[in-house]
Amino acid sequence: MSQLFSKNSPFLARWTAFKHDRRAAWIAFVVVGALLAALPFLVELGLGRSWVRVLNFTLLYIMLALGLNIVVGYAGLLDLGYVAFYAVGAYCYALLASPHFGLHLPFWIILPIGALVAGLFGILLGTPTLRLRGDYLAIVTLGFGEIIRIFLNNLNTPVNITNGPQGINLIDPFHIGGISLNQAHTIAGITLPSTYNIYYLFLLLTLLIIFISMRLQNSRIGRAWVAIREDEVAAEAMGINTRNIKLLAFAMGASFGGVSGGLFAGLQGFVSPESFNLLESIMILCMIVLGGMGHIPGVILGAVLLTVLPEALRYMGDLQRYLFGSVIVDPADLRLLLFGLALIIMMIFRPAGLWPSPQRSRELSDVET
């Protein structure tokens, strides 16, 4: 070792050259890591326990948005029925870990199964829609989302599979071996309530999905997706197997949705078809559009904003009562109102999203010139 670090060693010289960048990167890594680990504590301290739950939902939506981002952002295939895959994942979890069938598999087995099944459903949707583009594709995917929801609603007869509109109750919470994440645990003198445990689980999976998204973007497959988005015929003429690459986009996106769905089921302990309606699909799409299509940090920002802001608007009821003595506009209505307004403002001033990828903003800027 001493030789390795001796003054003249080439290793040391090279190391010094990189040291600055490396050190900065490491510091950033440690700071962000510590911040993410401390986040639930900070949130509870500042806003209260219920906001830690909001935090968990935020992570869930980040995963969902990143999944849809693969289909819409990378491959340019407009999918308005993405919530179907979320539903498939959620019901996978519900059926395999609840008294409904008497199955109680652990979540780390169910999540991959959910991802796989959702991926297969992605291929199921992708196969008949390969020749469709733009609006036509959007209509079919929208229909697909509804078909899944209606199936879940009606698959209680003749054989009761989904328990129909009542949904499935008493879903097992997350547990690893004998340790349930639904109980408070004390580690090294710090007590972690259940929402905290779930936060760390979700954080881990979110980081994994971010990592996969990043790797995909800079891969051969990622470039093929961009090429298809740009010019499908030319992409085909370059030797890209457009059929498989498009199906892969559907399957990858769907499997992320399946994982998120499983997490949703475990978190809620209850699933029913009404959680998976069209509005949910639209919300996820809006997260991507608002944040910046195809750009991972933008998509994350969009998911955070659209999960946190509606929660914050709940306080508007109290504010109105305080100011006017009564609630003039119902906070729920206000939410949609402001939401529509925000989208219109976005379209006018930042058509590429709040935090677009450098490439996308180039794309949109040349429209103006």
Place this chain on the structure above:
Amino acid sequence: MLLEAKNLVVTYGGVHAVKGIDFNIAQGELVCLIGANGAGKTTTLKALCGLVPVAQGSIHYHQQIITHRPTHEIVQRGMVLVPEGRGIFSRLSVAENLAMGAYTRHDTATIRHETDHIYSLFPRLHERRQQKAGTLSGGEQQMLALGRAMLAKPKLLLLDEPSMGLAPLMVSKIFEIIQHIAQQGMTILLVEQNAKLALEISHRGYVMESGLITLHDTARNLSTNPQVRHAYLGE
């Protein structure tokens, strides 16, 4: 013969775009397919590389029937199309476009070497390699489309209207480059409306009219053929 099409028929719905044509290309030849708008030239090229389905007839390439093979497989076998209107990825950089050309290949070192060769062939592309391809001029885009196709390591290059929408000076420059590529041993099938230029650089030519091949001869004979001179060379 490197490529042989026998009784090729292509239909769009009920419309017969190509009505049973025969043609062939030998190794190292530059063959042109000329004809007016709507004669079926582009459809023929698309059928060759599997972009539109063949209704009847067969395509033989390297003594193998490739009639119903998928496009990506045909590209991998070395038949590469430069599509009409160039088909560059306008929002990707020049360098990224070239990289897409080598999509089917995995020999990174050779690809880098050949990319440098393309840059030496088209210095303008090298100057603008970081620029997004949509900002290039029409001629530069055509160069990029050619360079990108070359990186797929073609054995047979299909060029669809390389002169389309280009200034006359640029057209002659592009044709010079095509001739240069052909002289280095590339087999090329050139589809053109600009019959005069196409016949100047080709060895042989086929004349296509409303889905049928009506004439076939050496390029020299075609350019002196009174019928061709009347219909396509404006005399």
